[in-house]
Amino acid sequence: MTGTPHPSGPEAAVxxxxxxxxxxxxxxxxxxxARKDAALHAMADALLAGTAGxxxxxxxxxxxxxxxxxxxxxxxxLRLDEGRVAGMADGLRQVAGxxxxxxxxxxxxxxxxxxxxxQVRVPFGVVGIIYEARPNVTADAAGICxxxxxxxxxxxxxxxLRSNTAIVEVLRGAAAAAGLPEDVVQxxxxxxxxxxxxxxxxxxxxxVLIPRGGAGLIRSVVExxxxxxxxxxxxxxxVYVDAAADLDRALAVVxxxxxxxxxxCNAAESLLVHRDVAAEFLPRVVRALQEAGVTVHGDEAxxxxxxxxxxxxxxxxxxxLSLDIAAAVVPDLEAAVEHIRRYxxxxxxxxxxxxxxxxxxxxATVDSAAVLVNASTRFTDGGEFGFGAEIGISxxxxxxxxxxxxxxxxxxxxxxxxxGHTR
Amino acid sequence: MTGTPHPSGPEAAVxxxxxxxxxxxxxxxxxxxARKDAALHAMADALLAGTAGxxxxxxxxxxxxxxxxxxxxxxxxLRLDEGRVAGMADGLRQVAGxxxxxxxxxxxxxxxxxxxxxQVRVPFGVVGIIYEARPNVTADAAGICxxxxxxxxxxxxxxxLRSNTAIVEVLRGAAAAAGLPEDVVQxxxxxxxxxxxxxxxxxxxxxVLIPRGGAGLIRSVVExxxxxxxxxxxxxxxVYVDAAADLDRALAVVxxxxxxxxxxCNAAESLLVHRDVAAEFLPRVVRALQEAGVTVHGDEAxxxxxxxxxxxxxxxxxxxLSLDIAAAVVPDLEAAVEHIRRYxxxxxxxxxxxxxxxxxxxxATVDSAAVLVNASTRFTDGGEFGFGAEIGISxxxxxxxxxxxxxxxxxxxxxxxxxGHTR
Numbered sequence: 001m002t003g004t005p006h007p008s009g010p011e012a013a014v015x016x017x018x019x020x021x022x023x024x025x026x027x028x029x030x031x032x033x034a035r036k037d038a039a040l041h042a043m044a045d046a047l048l049a050g051t052a053g054x055x056x057x058x059x060x061x062x063x064x065x066x067x068x069x070x071x072x073x074x075x076x077x078l079r080l081d082e083g084r085v086a087g088m089a090d091g092l093r094q095v096a097g098x099x100x101x102x103x104x105x106x107x108x109x110x111x112x113x114x115x116x117x118x119q120v121r122v123p124f125g126v127v128g129i130i131y132e133a134r135p136n137v138t139a140d141a142a143g144i145c146x147x148x149x150x151x152x153x154x155x156x157x158x159x160x161l162r163s164n165t166a167i168v169e170v171l172r173g174a175a176a177a178a179g180l181p182e183d184v185v186q187x188x189x190x191x192x193x194x195x196x197x198x199x200x201x202x203x204x205x206x207x208v209l210i211p212r213g214g215a216g217l218i219r220s221v222v223e224x225x226x227x228x229x230x231x232x233x234x235x236x237x238x239v240y241v242d243a244a245a246d247l248d249r250a251l252a253v254v255x256x257x258x259x260x261x262x263x264x265c266n267a268a269e270s271l272l273v274h275r276d277v278a279a280e281f282l283p284r285v286v287r288a289l290q291e292a293g294v295t296v297h298g299d300e301a302x303x304x305x306x307x308x309x310x311x312x313x314x315x316x317x318x319x320x321l322s323l324d325i326a327a328a329v330v331p332d333l334e335a336a337v338e339h340i341r342r343y344x345x346x347x348x349x350x351x352x353x354x355x356x357x358x359x360x361x362x363x364a365t366v367d368s369a370a371v372l373v374n375a376s377t378r379f380t381d382g383g384e385f386g387f388g389a390e391i392g393i394s395x396x397x398x399x400x401x402x403x404x405x406x407x408x409x410x411x412x413x414x415x416x417x418x419x420g421h422t423r
Numbered sequence: 424m425t426g427t428p429h430p431s432g433p434e435a436a437v438x439x440x441x442x443x444x445x446x447x448x449x450x451x452x453x454x455x456x457a458r459k460d461a462a463l464h465a466m467a468d469a470l471l472a473g474t475a476g477x478x479x480x481x482x483x484x485x486x487x488x489x490x491x492x493x494x495x496x497x498x499x500x501l502r503l504d505e506g507r508v509a510g511m512a513d514g515l516r517q518v519a520g521x522x523x524x525x526x527x528x529x530x531x532x533x534x535x536x537x538x539x540x541x542q543v544r545v546p547f548g549v550v551g552i553i554y555e556a557r558p559n560v561t562a563d564a565a566g567i568c569x570x571x572x573x574x575x576x577x578x579x580x581x582x583x584l585r586s587n588t589a590i591v592e593v594l595r596g597a598a599a600a601a602g603l604p605e606d607v608v609q610x611x612x613x614x615x616x617x618x619x620x621x622x623x624x625x626x627x628x629x630x631v632l633i634p635r636g637g638a639g640l641i642r643s644v645v646e647x648x649x650x651x652x653x654x655x656x657x658x659x660x661x662v663y664v665d666a667a668a669d670l671d672r673a674l675a676v677v678x679x680x681x682x683x684x685x686x687x688c689n690a691a692e693s694l695l696v697h698r699d700v701a702a703e704f705l706p707r708v709v710r711a712l713q714e715a716g717v718t719v720h721g722d723e724a725x726x727x728x729x730x731x732x733x734x735x736x737x738x739x740x741x742x743x744l745s746l747d748i749a750a751a752v753v754p755d756l757e758a759a760v761e762h763i764r765r766y767x768x769x770x771x772x773x774x775x776x777x778x779x780x781x782x783x784x785x786x787a788t789v790d791s792a793a794v795l796v797n798a799s800t801r802f803t804d805g806g807e808f809g810f811g812a813e814i815g816i817s818x819x820x821x822x823x824x825x826x827x828x829x830x831x832x833x834x835x836x837x838x839x840x841x842x843g844h845t846r
Binding site: 026029030109111112115117119122124125203207208222223226228229230246248249252253255256257260352359363364365367368369370371372373374375376378379380384385386396397398399401402403411412413414415416417418419420421422423 | 449452453532534535538540542545547548626630631645646649651652653669671672675676678679680683775782786787788790791792793794795796797798799801802803807808809819820821822824825826834835836837838839840841842843844845846
């Protein structure tokens with residue numbers, strides 16, 4: 001399957017868990033919704049019952065991270081408390097409440113010769129997830145994969161290893177108690193980069209790999225992997241304020257997109273303003289941003305204001321994930337689109353305008369997963385879109401683009417039924 | 424975009440055509456259906472008008488191939504005549520007659536907060552196609568890509584270079600005459616393997632790569648490419664004759680699947696027979712296959728018949744594409760599914776049975792793009808499925824699985840419309 005006849009060491013260990021995941025996936029694919037939902041509720045119950053053990057393991061991770069001088073913001077993402085564990089349990093119950101995507105008939109017809117054709121959703125099989133820091137992703141990802149009928153191989157960051165191990169043990173026990181193979185959820189074993197690399201090369205054993213994390217992680221997975229990859233997350237999102245914008249709305253959208261939660265991928269990182277409204281809008285938006293603690297990195301027009309730093313090429317390309325914003329004045333909508341085509345990561349880009357023509361042109365020419373008209377980029381989110389659960393936000397064009405819910409975690413199969421039909 | 428700051432030689436030439444395709448794709452994405460259909464009809468007209476030039480170029484390819492001692496079967500695939508050129512023109516007109524997938528609203532709703540959410544089909548952008556031998560693929564692929572709004576980069580085999588160059592020149596001229604950029608259709612320039620490799624690494628310039636050809640070509644593209652790939656075509660297809668099969672139907676399905684057109688990917692390569700019907704079915708099927716000129720490579724039970732060769736492990740794994748079939752008797756349906764899981768390429772696998780329970784079990788547990796019940800594997804085909812046009816048959820689980828028509832040649836984009844909505 002992998003072209004390596006006799007692997008050893010970390011690779012052998014990864015191929016071993018992948019092989020067990022494959023066997024478990026065959027059982028899971030046949031599990032009816034009721035059994036999967038029962039397992040999800042059992043997992044939620046077990047997490048609540050096992051909170052003390054999970055928190056004890058997490059405390060060791062946090063102590064080790066503190067001793068290593070890890071920045072406070074990262075330690076905050078690593079740290080669990082009773083509320084966060086309860087949140088994981090709630091998430092599992094929410095997934096249990098969602099419709100089962102498996103078995104959905106996506107397309108169907110009876111052909112001219114009487115053959116019945118149905119395209120039906122089926123699980124991928126084995127899904128690998130490579131992620132950073134936050135241990136609550138462990139439970140979220142396991143729950144979504146399980147509901148979609150996929151066995152999951154989880155590769156979290158080494159700083160969260162004790163937490164993830166404790167969470168996975170709880171989930172596996174609950175799965176087994178609910179009558180599913182415990183190997184529907186596994187951690188990828190081993191230290192360093194080799195195990196992740198082995199996962200990326202486990203073609204034929206792993207069906208899909210989803211990296212969740214920074215741009216560097218995603219790039220390395222795309223470069224290394226022979227398993228098909230769904231890229232997620234990098235978000236250099238833009239808000240463009242058009243000549244025909246209502247400037248009160250524009251200000252509200254810019255402030256929300258930048259400051260509502262600056263550390264997430266759908267936060268705005270760049271502001272573009274049509275020159276016809278620059279004289280009126282720039283003083284207002286610069287003051288409001290600065291009052292909210294945002295550092296503006298601007299072109300000449302913006303840099304004329306006190307406290308605005310001169311923007312470099314890198315500022316326009318950067319995903320700050322902080323209270324910083326790059327800003328520029330553009331001569332027209334076409335220049336805004338050109339700027340976005342050049343710098344956007346293809347995640348979410350917004351226009352604020354009262355012009356139907358400008359909105360249509362922006363929607364047609366901006367090539368991103370989500371294009372928003374008179375709405376904050378913060379709305380690009382599985383929860384906001386009503387998907388009920390989200391495994392990530394795809395920034396690629398193949399298979400899934402934008403927020404990915406349960407249906408995006410499945411493939412399809414054609415079922416063709418006849419009574420002895422031949423060509 | 425590609426991580427190579429100053430490429431030179433073949434790589435620079437490929438990045439140049441890819442960059443021009445990217446520019447052309449921006450125009451093409453905005454072209455309404457009427458303009459695309461007009462271009463397709465113009466291409467068909469131009470191919471008919473330019474038949475003599477295309478055939479002259481093709482005659483040179485054929486002469487060179489003959490001088491090089493190329494096998495007759497491959498020369499037959501390479502050779503064009505007036506009928507085949509007319510067939511290409513007809514294919515382009517058929518594509519013109521199909522609905523435009525671009526702009527189709529796949530999903531849409533109004534969220535609780537009044538935001539309007541629409542998921543809309545959009546072109547991929549630039550599609551690369553790497554293919555072998557048959558020059559008619561050049562026109563087919565260009566037509567399908569154009570209708571779906573994609574600029575195409577074509578990399579055919581060197582043996583067909585003169586033919587492909589002539590066809591592409593005709594298509595480009597017609598596109599330009601119809602008001603589209605001529606760079607919507609381009610050949611990838613250069614000799615040897617380097618240009619194809621450069622195409623596989625042109626991440627950010629090329630959106631999707633589709634290899635069409637043998638297993639070796641597809642494996643090398645999957646290994647080398649950092650551009651997302653859709654795998655197509657390798658077909659080790661099975662027919663399983665169940666204990667509850669009507670044996671007349673079973674015989675008809677086996678014979679059709681094996682002999683109707685043995686050189687294509689949906690032809691059957693393996694036959695599995697339940698032991699309860701082996702005594703009655705084996706004599707009939709072996710005789711019928713042998714009378715049709717098929718060599719049977721069988722297990723012990725089959726090898727008891729005159730003229731049946733003993734099957735090796737490789738026979739069961741092989742895509743013969745010839746009048747050969749591997750055959751085995753299995754103790755039950757589970758063993759048949761196990762055999763298929765082990766050897767199938769995940770293309771098309773069929774069961775012949777009168778048992779509803781066996782059919783359900785087979786459909787649920789065989790993990791292939793198409794699972795057929797009482798029907799020949801030969802039906803897995805875009806034309807048979809009613810898609811009107813087919814770019815290939817995907818054997819991967821991501822994005823598209825099974826025959827790919829126009830909708831499979833698109834991505835989607837979320838369009839979110841509000842009136843100043845913030846979170």
